[in-house]
Each structure stands twice: as C-alpha cells, then as structure tokens.
Amino acid sequence: MIREYTTISEISGPLVVVQGVSDAAYGELVEIEVGGHTRYGQVLETSEGYAVVQVFEGTHGINLTDTKVRFLGKGLTFGVSPEILGRVFDGIGRPIDGSPAPVPEKELDITGSPINPTARDYPNEFIQTGVSAIDGMNTLVRGQKLPIFSGSGLPHPELAAQIARQARVRGTGEDFAVVFAAMGITFEEANFFLEDFRKRGTLDRTVVFLNLANDPAIERIATPRVALTAAEYLAFDLGMHVLVILTDMTNYCEALREISAARKEVPGRRGYPGYMYTDLATIYERAGRIKGKKGSVTQIPILTMPEDDRTHPVPDLTGYITEGQIFLSRDLHRRGIYPPIDVLQSLSRLMQKGIGKGKTREDHSGVANQLYAAYAKGKEVRELAVVLGESSISELDRKYMEFADRFEEEFIRQGQFENRTIEETLDIGWRLLSMLPRSELKRIKLEMIEKYMPKKAEE
Amino acid sequence: MAQVVRGKVARVAGPLVVAKEMQGVKMFEVVRVGSLGLFGEVIRIEGDRAYIQVYEETGGVRPGEEVVGTGELLSVELGPGLVKNIYDGIQRPLEVLWKMGGSFLVRGVEAPSLDRNAKWHFEPKVKIGDEVSEGDILGEVPETSTVIHKIMVPPGIRGKVVDIKSGDFTIEEVVAVIDTGKEKKEIKMYQKWPVRMGRPYRKKIAASEPMITGQRTIDTFFPIVKGGTAAVPGPFGSGKTVIQHQLARWSDADVVVYIGCGERGNEMTDVLIEFPELKDPRTGGPLMDRTVLIANTSNMPVAAREASVFTGIAIAEYFRDMGYNVALMADSTSRWAEAMREISGRLEEMPGEEGYPAYLASRISSFYERAGMIEALGSPERTGSVSVIGAVSPPGGDLSDPVVQATLREVRVFWSLDQQLAFARHFPAIHWLRSYSLYVDRVGEWAKEHVALDWVDNRHEAMRILQQESELQELVRLVGYDALSPHDQLLLETARSLREDFLQQDAFDDIDTYCPLEKQYHMLRNVLHFHHKALEALEAGVDVKDIIALPIREKISRMRFIPPDRLDEIKAIHDEIDAAFETLMKKGGEQV
Numbered sequence A: 001m002i003r004e005y006t007t008i009s010e011i012s013g014p015l016v017v018v019q020g021v022s023d024a025a026y027g028e029l030v031e032i033e034v035g036g037h038t039r040y041g042q043v044l045e046t047s048e049g050y051a052v053v054q055v056f057e058g059t060h061g062i063n064l065t066d067t068k069v070r071f072l073g074k075g076l077t078f079g080v081s082p083e084i085l086g087r088v089f090d091g092i093g094r095p096i097d098g099s100p101a102p103v104p105e106k107e108l109d110i111t112g113s114p115i116n117p118t119a120r121d122y123p124n125e126f127i128q129t130g131v132s133a134i135d136g137m138n139t140l141v142r143g144q145k146l147p148i149f150s151g152s153g154l155p156h157p158e159l160a161a162q163i164a165r166q167a168r169v170r171g172t173g174e175d176f177a178v179v180f181a182a183m184g185i186t187f188e189e190a191n192f193f194l195e196d197f198r199k200r201g202t203l204d205r206t207v208v209f210l211n212l213a214n215d216p217a218i219e220r221i222a223t224p225r226v227a228l229t230a231a232e233y234l235a236f237d238l239g240m241h242v243l244v245i246l247t248d249m250t251n252y253c254e255a256l257r258e259i260s261a262a263r264k265e266v267p268g269r270r271g272y273p274g275y276m277y278t279d280l281a282t283i284y285e286r287a288g289r290i291k292g293k294k295g296s297v298t299q300i301p302i303l304t305m306p307e308d309d310r311t312h313p314v315p316d317l318t319g320y321i322t323e324g325q326i327f328l329s330r331d332l333h334r335r336g337i338y339p340p341i342d343v344l345q346s347l348s349r350l351m352q353k354g355i356g357k358g359k360t361r362e363d364h365s366g367v368a369n370q371l372y373a374a375y376a377k378g379k380e381v382r383e384l385a386v387v388l389g390e391s392s393i394s395e396l397d398r399k400y401m402e403f404a405d406r407f408e409e410e411f412i413r414q415g416q417f418e419n420r421t422i423e424e425t426l427d428i429g430w431r432l433l434s435m436l437p438r439s440e441l442k443r444i445k446l447e448m449i450e451k452y453m454p455k456k457a458e459e
Numbered sequence B: 001m002a003q004v005v006r007g008k009v010a011r012v013a014g015p016l017v018v019a020k021e022m023q024g025v026k027m028f029e030v031v032r033v034g035s036l037g038l039f040g041e042v043i044r045i046e047g048d049r050a051y052i053q054v055y056e057e058t059g060g061v062r063p064g065e066e067v068v069g070t071g072e073l074l075s076v077e078l079g080p081g082l083v084k085n086i087y088d089g090i091q092r093p094l095e096v097l098w099k100m101g102g103s104f105l106v107r108g109v110e111a112p113s114l115d116r117n118a119k120w121h122f123e124p125k126v127k128i129g130d131e132v133s134e135g136d137i138l139g140e141v142p143e144t145s146t147v148i149h150k151i152m153v154p155p156g157i158r159g160k161v162v163d164i165k166s167g168d169f170t171i172e173e174v175v176a177v178i179d180t181g182k183e184k185k186e187i188k189m190y191q192k193w194p195v196r197m198g199r200p201y202r203k204k205i206a207a208s209e210p211m212i213t214g215q216r217t218i219d220t221f222f223p224i225v226k227g228g229t230a231a232v233p234g235p236f237g238s239g240k241t242v243i244q245h246q247l248a249r250w251s252d253a254d255v256v257v258y259i260g261c262g263e264r265g266n267e268m269t270d271v272l273i274e275f276p277e278l279k280d281p282r283t284g285g286p287l288m289d290r291t292v293l294i295a296n297t298s299n300m301p302v303a304a305r306e307a308s309v310f311t312g313i314a315i316a317e318y319f320r321d322m323g324y325n326v327a328l329m330a331d332s333t334s335r336w337a338e339a340m341r342e343i344s345g346r347l348e349e350m351p352g353e354e355g356y357p358a359y360l361a362s363r364i365s366s367f368y369e370r371a372g373m374i375e376a377l378g379s380p381e382r383t384g385s386v387s388v389i390g391a392v393s394p395p396g397g398d399l400s401d402p403v404v405q406a407t408l409r410e411v412r413v414f415w416s417l418d419q420q421l422a423f424a425r426h427f428p429a430i431h432w433l434r435s436y437s438l439y440v441d442r443v444g445e446w447a448k449e450h451v452a453l454d455w456v457d458n459r460h461e462a463m464r465i466l467q468q469e470s471e472l473q474e475l476v477r478l479v480g481y482d483a484l485s486p487h488d489q490l491l492l493e494t495a496r497s498l499r500e501d502f503l504q505q506d507a508f509d510d511i512d513t514y515c516p517l518e519k520q521y522h523m524l525r526n527v528l529h530f531h532h533k534a535l536e537a538l539e540a541g542v543d544v545k546d547i548i549a550l551p552i553r554e555k556i557s558r559m560r561f562i563p564p565d566r567l568d569e570i571k572a573i574h575d576e577i578d579a580a581f582e583t584l585m586k587k588g589g590e591q592v
C-alpha cells in the first residue's frame, strides 16, 4: 500500500509538512522525489490531515508544486547479513563502495528496542588497550560505553585508532568486529581511521558508515542508529565482540538541535532540545552484554567539547549516560604528552568489577586509588608552588610535586604504537609510588605494599 | 457500570497521542492505544479529545487507530510477590517480560504485576466474628526470609469477619470474607491502589530515630532519620548512584524500594546480580529479600519514567502501613522532572524556568510529602515510615537548577557532592562544609543514649577543625605552609587525618564498605584523641614535625580496614596513642 502525495504545504529548515495525509505512521519512512532524485525522510508528527516529515538529505530544491512524497509503510530499516562486514555505507545505510547492496538476511528497524535490564549481563571482562592511563586508571571492559571527551585539534583519532588496534581480552581469540560511524567529520579524519584499519588488515572485519562534513546534516540523526543496528546484529546474532566507534557525537547533537529549532520547540540549554538526554540514551544504551549470548557491543563514542567546556550540554548529557569518560586535556597536549589523558577528569564506572585478582592483578585497585590521590595532591601543590614559589613548600609537598611530573612523563606518556601489558602499567605505578613515604600510601593494603613495592636496590 | 470508552487516534507526536471521540474517559485513566494496544494514561481532557501519555514507544502508530479505555486509574498491585521483584515504571514485571518476549523489550505485552500461580502461606490473625476496619491485619504471609507480609483490610472497608482461611493460597483466592452490612466483601491477598494518591494513615508523627547507613560521613556528620528526606545533588561521576546503592545495601530499613529512574541499565543489573549474594548485616538474609526494584532506564519510554516514581512510592507506603521502616531511593529525580518537561512540552503548556512546567515544584513537593513516620490505620497499633532519598543531576552540576532548588525546599538533609573531591577520588565526595542535616540534634540525642555520651561533642569538634582548615588553607595560599604557627600546622594535619582516615570510605572495599556506629565512634575518637595529645605535647615544647612523624599515625590511617568484629583493636589504639606521646615527651625532655 503505497501512498503518494504532492501536497507539501510548508517547508521549514529540514522539515516539510504534507497535507491531506490521514494515516501516516509515527516514525514512518518517506520517499521524496525531487527533480528525478529520491531522498529519504521520516515522519516526526502525524495527525488527521497532515504529517510533518524530516528530510534526511535536506530540503534544498523542494517546492510546493511538484515534489512527490511517498509514504512507505515501514520505518527506516537496515538490511543485515554477515556480508555487511568489509563494506562501506552512507549515513543511512546505503552502500557507497561501488558494490551492490549485500543480500539482507533480514531488515531491522534502526530505532532498536531497549534491552530488558534483567536480560543484561554485567560487563566485567577486562579489555587491555595497552594504554596505561586507560588500563591502569580507567579500565575499559567488554560491553561498556566509554566515550572520549576531546577538543578540536586534540589527538582523539590517534587514540581511538590505537585502542581499536590494540584492544584485546587476554586469553581469548574470539571473533571481533569494528563498526565505525562517522558523523560530520572531515574526509581526512575518516580516512585516517580507514587507512589504519587497512594497514592492520582488519578492514574485512569492519563495517563503515560515513556521513562526512559535506554530507547532509540531518542524515546524521540516523547514522549512529544504523551503525548500532549493525553492531547488535553482529554481536547478538553472530556472537561477535563488536567495538563501535561513533565520531563525532557533537555533530550529531547539532543536527538534533537543527530539527528542534525547525519545529519551534522550546529550546533547552544552548538551544539543544530538552529531550536530548533521552535521545542520546537511546544511542548510548545500545551497548552491553546479554545473558546467554556470546557477543558484546562496546562503544567508544567521540565528542569534541565546544571551547573545551565539559559542562557544555553535549559532554554533560553524555557523561550522565555513559559509563565514564576518557578526558583529553589541552594542557597535556600543549606540553607534548601523548596520549593527553587527564586521568582525574576521566572515569570508568565499570572498572571495579573488571579488575583485581584473576582479571588484572590483586593490587590494581589499590594502586589506581593511590595514584589518583597522589597525582591530585601533586597537581594541587604544583599550582600552589606557582603562586608561592617552591621554597615555601613543605618537603613532603615537594615530593608530591615531583611525583606529579614523573607520573605525567612516565605513566601517562607513551608512544602511539606502544602497547603496554597491564603488568607493565602497574609496575610503572609502583615505581612512582615508591617516591613517596610509605606512611602516605593509605589507599593500599599493607600486604600489597609488602608484596609489590620495589625494593630499593642500593639499600 | 460505566461503559468502555472507545475512541480514535487523531495525532501522534512522540510519547503524546491525542485521541478523539473519547467522551466519558476519566482523568488519569489507563487506555490502550492502537493495534498494538500500547499502554497510556489520560493526562488532559478537552471536549471529546483526550491527551494521552503513552508508556511505550509510539513508532508505527497512525491516526484512525483505536484507543480503548480500561476504566481504571493508573494503579499498582499490592500483595505478596512484590519483594525481590523488578518492575518497569508502570509495574510490569521485567523478569516475566524477559521470559515472554526475549532480551529486548517488546511493545504491548501484558503480564500481571504479581504472580497469579505462586502459592503463599497465609496465617490468620483474626477470628470469625471479629469486627475489623481498614488497616487491620487479617493475617500474615512469610514473603521472604526477612519480610513478613501483612495482609490488611483494604482502605474503605469495615465490618464483621464471617470467614477466614488458613493455609496456602494464590493471591486470587479468597482468604477472608467481611460482612460490611451492605455486602459480603471477599478479601484476597492483594489490593490495587492508584499510584498518584497517597495511602491513608492515622497521623504523622515526628521522626527521631536515625536510619543507620554504615556510611561515616552520613551517620556521624549528616545523618538521616527513619521517615526523613534527603537529596544528593552532584554532577555526573560525583558518586550519587554509589551513595544510593550503599544506602540500599546497608541502611537498617526493613524494606528498600529502589527506583532507577531514567538512568543506566547496567546499574540495575548490578543490583540484580549483587543483592542476592550480599548479606543483610542485621538479619543475615540476602539483601534482595527486602528489596523491590523499579527500573525504568534512560532508554525506556519517558512517560513510564514519569510514572515510575509514583509506582515506587505507592509500594513503599504499602509496606509502611504494615508497620515497616521503608527506605526509598530515586535515582535520579532530575530524569523524572525531565520526563515531566518533555510531556509538558508536547502538550504545549506554558513553560516555566528552563522549560520545566510551572507545576514542577508542586510535583516535587507532593512526592517528598509522602515520606514520613506515621501511625498506621487499624490494629494492632503500629508505626511505619518511608524515608526518601533522591538523587538530583543538575546540568553541569549547577545547583541553581530548578529541580535542585525545588528539592532543597522540601528535604531536610542535603548531601552536596563535590566534583573536585571526586576527581581526587575522595569518596564519598560529600562536601563537609556545604552539606547539612536538619536531623543532627535529634540524632545526637539518640546517639548520646545509644552509642556514647560524647558523640555530639566529637562531631562538633571535628566539624570545627574542618572549618578552620578551610580558613587556614586560604592563608597558606597567601603566605605558604612554613609561615604557619606549629599549632596551625598541627590543625592542618588533624584535618587531613579527618578527611583521609575518617570521612573517606571505600564503597568497594569488603570491610570499609560498611562501618557500624560503634566503629565510627571509636575511629573519630582516636583521631581527636591524637589531636588532643598533640596539643599537649606542643604546649610542652615538642616540635610539630616530630608529632607528625609519629608512627602511630599510620595505624590511625588503617583503622578503617579493621573488621568491625575486631573493634577492640581500634579501641586499643586510644591507649597506644597515649603511650606514643609519653615516649615522645620523654625524648623531648631528654633533649631539652
């Protein structure tokens, strides 16, 4: 039952209003024919007599007289099959790598459905990324959603690529896949990732969705959803461990804002719609593990914080939904430290259950806590020293300051291709902690200190 | 009987559906929408049009589809089977839905909130011929290892018991018959209650008994009472959820209702997996045996999120009426408020501050008003309480947020979470200078009687030291540490000890996670005792550096890892402090 109309009565930003429709379904997919080309759209509001449609490719060139609108009787779907691996699609899931569309096993609505909380399995398998600031202090686990909070010009592509390259669960050789979704980023940046996958020879285990900076902005609303539909299929139907990289969520949110403005909704903070939290949750919560299923969906969304402001609605709402964040610091970056991860502002909420005896090492939690406390103290002293001069600082405080410096140089700093084991990471931690008097190590149990504290050779 | 209302969908915009031809439908009536029969609730009526908030995703719904009234207001089912259960925001049993529909939530699925097949053992508490009225306990059902479910005469019923059963029954079987004079009322083990209405009680009474949480910063510094209200505002990552989980684990409530309102799925899974394994320190039974979970996570439909808070508190009141102390946690009330905002926006209501509806404050207040200690209706006479602890998640952690402000007008305890403390991993990140509890005096009186006479004095002194620390820190920023008097240097050290050795508490450490009052008392006493001895030593001319270097301080810093059943070791530190100073003074004397 195809219903075709030529009754557009209003065009506003990315939206068109179609008159005379009385049975459009909420969320229904729409085809719009403009000058021989077809665009896609989706019903945002339906009423007796009219429907409001958001047009993914934008409304330029649409007119009120001879644009045809066809309601397709279904939502936006993505056809999945094992053959999607190794393929490149556009932002709403059409192949753009020159090959014909894979023959779908089934069509899935990209909206997805919430995982029943009782069906979830708690993520607790340690993923070694080889990056000390992550593994040691903000451990990633399988099925987690852990975004990178970055800023323009900071090396988040390098870090995300390094994680994708090095991430592995120790002692397993299970099936993995990468789903990469680009939203409004430059060709260059997207290509950086693709080249990296290619060099590593994992392109055939990757599904790519590209909506680049010069692609239609509204399409970005669909991109993460198409990508996660693919990821869920790979994980929960095919049993793969899927790493999903979504970049850049800030561009996604801007598209959301554009639609909201066009609908003349009451704007929330900085013009973003009041429902942005809920909207983002329907993306980020599509990560996790499910009882009785082999695979998992791990998300690394990337976002750039406008003006490096973590209270901006995009990072703020994201942080309220995701299971922590990896926070990149412009200050560390200026000082030439890679990866410029500010561990204090970073967090992994799922760390506790992924570390410790049998997973990483029994001393992990204590070491991490102590490193946090000492680094926080050291940074505080360093600021004080700037004001007062080093001479008016107590001896103990001076040690803390030195600790902070060395922590940044030896623990945080590492090469883009340096892949540290968790043991190496923890051992660096101990080496640094041995600078402090033992009585300061209140966060670590005595047995752990006895067992792991390096004995000073010359003594 | 009113006839069933049948109308048609006229408009769909997100979670809001407008239906026409709905004459006769009631405000807050539950309706089924469209061919999938989605659950919704009428929230505005205009002529024949009903505005419906739909508790499920509305994708695919189109104008013309049927909308059918159920004749009932949004209600909860109250009876045996609540405890250990996990529900969504409108009390659908998630475990059952999982078995019926698979790992992902599907729409339009119906399942009774309480299991209709489970048999419960009913033990009568009244006899044939007894006169009973609302709230009277007709019988008891051992629901779990720790909760005895009281079957009460439902509100509005009074009369003579003409039949009473004993034995094993399902909740649909009649266990008692009451002759009200007009009719013979059959009583089953469950009743329904409209969630938006508070359950009746005889009267509210002043609450003064602390709700002990095993969290040092809370119990010693900013306590809450049974029947009290508290708010935990803070930016993301500051520890709101961990505090809520800690209270759900360790507080000495009889029943815990935990509402995951618009937050993470895994946080509910965490509770589901962990609570059956953890032991309740009071009863020895699994923690799950006193817990009811409501999970309407961030990605679940927003209208059901709005309802979840009411569903939770209605269940809490029901257990209160049995004479229990119930603790209710809502994480996060901000998401609840945002759900109201979203629906209000779709209704095109006049927006207030930050787009929230003008009735935001009154809704928040009507929620916290349902907390309190009460004398229940019926006999035997009993008191019960609902304590409410709400997390608040303001944008950017900004406390001027309307939800925070409206909440602070209602609650009597304010645990203010501080981002800087969280960055330095000082947890719980409850800021000691910005938080408050209006129950401090009442709990102090109680603690004097039940723990130790100097409880209040110790708290007072510790607070004073922390306040002085903050002033001294200002000074240090100007003149440097070395310019401080030895006396002030000592004070800074003691303050640091208070923060690091007492206030800080690791929720993930097997021992530190729960700290009984006795242990709290002795830990604090030792820190202060060290301070007093140090002051004496300073007076006697001992160098502050030597005091700070005393090895006994390391022992003080490790008190928290001593298990509560080895309290003697903590007590003994008091005398060891004396001994340490005696030696120090002697040495000092020799040197002079």
Ligand SMILES: Nc1ncnc2c1ncn2[C@@H]1O[C@H](COP(=O)(O)OP(=O)(O)O)[C@@H](O)[C@H]1O
Binding pocket: A347, A348, A349, A350, B234, B235, B236, B237, B238, B239, B240, B241, B242, B243, B427, B428, B429, B505, B506, B507, B508
């Ligand atoms: N009492 C505590 N002990 C140890 N760690 C804590 C404590 N409170 C919070 N944390 C740490 O902080 C993280 C964030 O806490 P959470 O309660 O989830 O924050 P919020 O709910 O405010 O976003 C936790 O995952 C944990 O790592």
Ligand SMILES: [Mg+2]
Binding pocket: B240, B241, B242, B263, B331
């Ligand atoms: Mg939280």
